[in-house]
Amino acid sequence: MTETVITHGHPRTDPLAADPLLTQEELILDVTEAVCRAMEQRGISKFELARLAGRTDRYVDDFLTGRRVTLRGLSDLALALGFKPKLVLEPMFGQTA
Numbered sequence: 223m224t225e226t227v228i229t230h231g232h233p234r235t236d237p238l239a240a241d242p243l244l245t246q247e248e249l250i251l252d253v254t255e256a257v258c259r260a261m262e263q264r265g266i267s268k269f270e271l272a273r274l275a276g277r278t279d280r281y282v283d284d285f286l287t288g289r290r291v292t293l294r295g296l297s298d299l300a301l302a303l304g305f306k307p308k309l310v311l312e313p314m315f316g317q318t319a
Contacts, residue, residue, distance in 0.1 A: 240314065250288045253296055258286060260303040275302035 261271060272282040275298045284290035285299065293307075300307040 247288075250291050253291055254286050254288050257296070257299050257303070260300065260305050264303050266303060271299060271302055275299050 261268070266274070268282045268286060269279055271277075272279045275282070277295075277298060281290065281295070282299070285295050296307050
């Protein structure tokens with residue numbers, strides 16, 4: 223049996239060469255930073271956010287540290303802060319939409 227090895231081009235020019243784990247971590251960071259900015263704008267602590275969102279303090283802490291980021295959680299926290307979450311998919315590597 224032969225082994226097939228798939229290689230990709232340069233990460234900055236070949237979309238298949240993008241690191242999925244790095245992309246996931248960047249997205250989690252973007253989401254948690256956006257929630258933190260919204261909390262700052264509203265002057266709301268994580269304990270108050272938990273109460274407003276009907277979540278536990280532990281859940282909010284886990285979310286803000288990136289351990290428990292879900293779309294449902296984002297929606298609950300954003301709405302509790304008076305924001306509507308919105309997702310934007312951007313083309314990679316100079317591609318057009």
